[in-house]
Amino acid sequence: xxxxxxxxxxxEQLSLAHGKTVISEGLDLTLPxxxxxxxxxxxxxxxxxxLNGLARIHKPSAGSVLLNGRDIHTLxxxxxxxxxxxxxxxxxxxxxxxxxxxxxFGRQPHQGWLSAWNHDDQQAFETAVTAGDLExxxxxxxxxxSGGQRQRAWIAMAVAQQTxxxxxxxxxxxxxxxxQIEVFELIxxxxxQGKTIAMVVHxxxxxxxxxxxxxxxxxxxxxxxxxxxxxxxxELVRDLYGIxxxxxxxxxxxxxxxxxxxxxx
Amino acid sequence: MTRTALFSNRRTVIANTVLLLxxxxxxxASLAMGTLHIPPDQVVHALLGQGDPLTRMVVHxxxxxxxxxxxxSGAALAVAGCVMQSLxxxxxxxxxxxxxxxxxxxxxxxxxVGTGIxxxxxxxxxVGAATATALAFGLAGANxxxxxxxxxxxxxxxxxxxxxxxxxxxQVAIDDANAAYPWTxxxxxxxxxxxxxxxSAGLLTGYLCLQALARSLNxxxxxxxxxxxxxxxxxxxxxxxxxxxxxxxxxxxxxCGPVGLIALIAPELARxxxxxxxxxxxxxxxxxxxxxxxxxxxxxTLFSPLEVPVGVITAILGSPYLxxxxxxxxxxxxx
Numbered sequence: 001x002x003x004x005x006x007x008x009x010x011x012e013q014l015s016l017a018h019g020k021t022v023i024s025e026g027l028d029l030t031l032p033x034x035x036x037x038x039x040x041x042x043x044x045x046x047x048x049x050x051l052n053g054l055a056r057i058h059k060p061s062a063g064s065v066l067l068n069g070r071d072i073h074t075l076x077x078x079x080x081x082x083x084x085x086x087x088x089x090x091x092x093x094x095x096x097x098x099x100x101x102x103x104x105f106g107r108q109p110h111q112g113w114l115s116a117w118n119h120d121d122q123q124a125f126e127t128a129v130t131a132g133d134l135e136x137x138x139x140x141x142x143x144x145x146s147g148g149q150r151q152r153a154w155i156a157m158a159v160a161q162q163t164x165x166x167x168x169x170x171x172x173x174x175x176x177x178x179x180q181i182e183v184f185e186l187i188x189x190x191x192x193q194g195k196t197i198a199m200v201v202h203x204x205x206x207x208x209x210x211x212x213x214x215x216x217x218x219x220x221x222x223x224x225x226x227x228x229x230x231x232x233x234x235e236l237v238r239d240l241y242g243i244x245x246x247x248x249x250x251x252x253x254x255x256x257x258x259x260x261x262x263x264x265x
Numbered sequence: 266m267t268r269t270a271l272f273s274n275r276r277t278v279i280a281n282t283v284l285l286l287x288x289x290x291x292x293x294a295s296l297a298m299g300t301l302h303i304p305p306d307q308v309v310h311a312l313l314g315q316g317d318p319l320t321r322m323v324v325h326x327x328x329x330x331x332x333x334x335x336x337x338s339g340a341a342l343a344v345a346g347c348v349m350q351s352l353x354x355x356x357x358x359x360x361x362x363x364x365x366x367x368x369x370x371x372x373x374x375x376x377x378v379g380t381g382i383x384x385x386x387x388x389x390x391x392v393g394a395a396t397a398t399a400l401a402f403g404l405a406g407a408n409x410x411x412x413x414x415x416x417x418x419x420x421x422x423x424x425x426x427x428x429x430x431x432x433x434x435x436q437v438a439i440d441d442a443n444a445a446y447p448w449t450x451x452x453x454x455x456x457x458x459x460x461x462x463x464x465s466a467g468l469l470t471g472y473l474c475l476q477a478l479a480r481s482l483n484x485x486x487x488x489x490x491x492x493x494x495x496x497x498x499x500x501x502x503x504x505x506x507x508x509x510x511x512x513x514x515x516x517x518x519x520x521c522g523p524v525g526l527i528a529l530i531a532p533e534l535a536r537x538x539x540x541x542x543x544x545x546x547x548x549x550x551x552x553x554x555x556x557x558x559x560x561x562x563x564x565x566t567l568f569s570p571l572e573v574p575v576g577v578i579t580a581i582l583g584s585p586y587l588x589x590x591x592x593x594x595x596x597x598x599x600x
Contacts, residue, residue, distance in 0.1 A: 081496025096541025
């Protein structure tokens with residue numbers, strides 16, 4: 001598959017529902033190519049549902065998700081898996097599975113019925129191992145790793161899939177600060193290699209720091225969309241989370257920082 | 266291939282070799298032991314068509330067919346269990362527990378006691394197995410094979426099928442009830458040649474199909490979103506996997522009746538000895554064949570000339586092992 005071709009992922013009048021409960025209605029958005037997009041918003045605002053919708057895990061109740069202009073649900077799921085990788089929130093692995101075995105699963109969409117592990121698979125595997133900085137951990141079972149190492153291994157599996165599009169659902173949840181930075185920097189590196197990435201992130205500061213594009217959601221609707229500087233304002237923070245704050249510029253990176261955070265009255 | 270992969274593959278190869286040797290030992294023992302004891306070397310001679318006519322007759326005509334029946338039914342039950350556990354991602358989801366065995370038995374008994382059904386008992390067993398699975402699948406609703414609804418629906422169906430079997434047996438003449446008895450306890454005593462042939466064909470088909478699907482089936486160990494993201498067609502794969510395990514269970518029950526615990530214990534044993542993260546189809550088959558034939562040989566010889574049905578032996582020997590598996594602290598089989 002041509003890695004250099006431009007691949008686009010967009011939602012068109014997308015409505016998502018859990019059973020009869022409507023989560024989102026009529027969403028229109030396009031992920032900017034080769035950029036990191038952060039989807040932010042309070043708990044239950046529909047950001048994970050949107051991500052799962054974009055990844056064809058959650059079927060839309062109306063509208064469609066377009067992969068390269070074609071409805072994602074009309075494409076064979078294997079073909080989609082060659083273009084789009086997903087790191088979901090629930091990523092439990094079979095016990096005893098090693099890092100190396102996990103990363104190998106990333107080659108699944110590229111392997112034929114009975115075809116053996118080939119040169120391309122090996123190359124993709126090695127690239128993924130390097131990207132995740134996992135050379136020394138290959139033989140380790142996942143359950144013996146730290147949270148950050150485990151998350152790197154899962155991202156490496158998605159990298160081994162060699163897709164131009166990568167979706168991540170809260171890739172840094174339950175990680176301490178050091179491990180969060182580790183994961184975010186890996187995401188930046190991947191984006192630098194030309195991948196189009198969308199991630200659901202809880203922390204507004206990290207989202208501003210590491211994303212090029214931001215989608216702020218509340219109640220299933222997109223409140224605002226644009227670069228972090230355009231999107232993150234005291235008004236938005238109040239609308240999203242019901243808190244007051246002031247904003248200053250990070251002296252080192254220029255990204256917006258929330259200070260003097262307090263409850264709205 | 267990295268060194269890691271080679272190493273872990275070696276673990277599976279070693280495990281399968283050991284299981285194969287264990288199976289061959291049990292085969293030899295099953296042919297040697299009985300009312301007439303035949304030394305192992307004579308068994309081998311007889312198998313090669315040499316030795317005295319009496320030994321040849323005992324080995325070929327009396328014991329060999331029973332050993333084949335035991336091997337094939339044990340392997341089929343174990344593979345069916347292994348697949349179903351993986352599909353449901355639950356170690357309790359084996360054909361015996363979700364009522365497939367019981368339903369197959371009920372249908373077979375119905376045919377034996379003559380309720381006006383024309384099909385042979387073994388065909389009826391297969392029909393029963395398919396009916397029970399379809400019902401459990403239907404009652405489980407949107408969740409399919411995932412989650413407890415499938416298991417609970419299956420338990421209910423199994424209980425109803427068991428009750429129907431008892432009811433039928435209590436309503437018919439004693440001779441009919443006697444004829445149907447082997448179907449209700451699980452025994453290799455009542456096997457007939459056609460059923461064994463059907464079972465062997467079913468086992469071969471099921472095993473080859475599962476090997477072809479192995480790579481996709483392995484990915485089912487992850488959560489649904491991960492499997493879909495890897496390009497797995499979940500629904501199709503589940504329907505195929507479930508159909509294959511119904512085929513295997515139905516064919517096996519047609520030969521040996523509802524032998525409990527093999528489908529639960531053999532895959533468990535296979536998972537313990539094989540490389541983690543793979544569905545151990547071959548190892549399950551070998552372990553199931555070995556356990557079934559060993560249990561039958563014990564049942565046949567322990568109180569000789571009285572015979573204890575193999576289903577009783579697997580229950581007595583299997584339960585403690587099952588408890589040990591469930592209670593041991595490091596619970597490392599499915600997840």
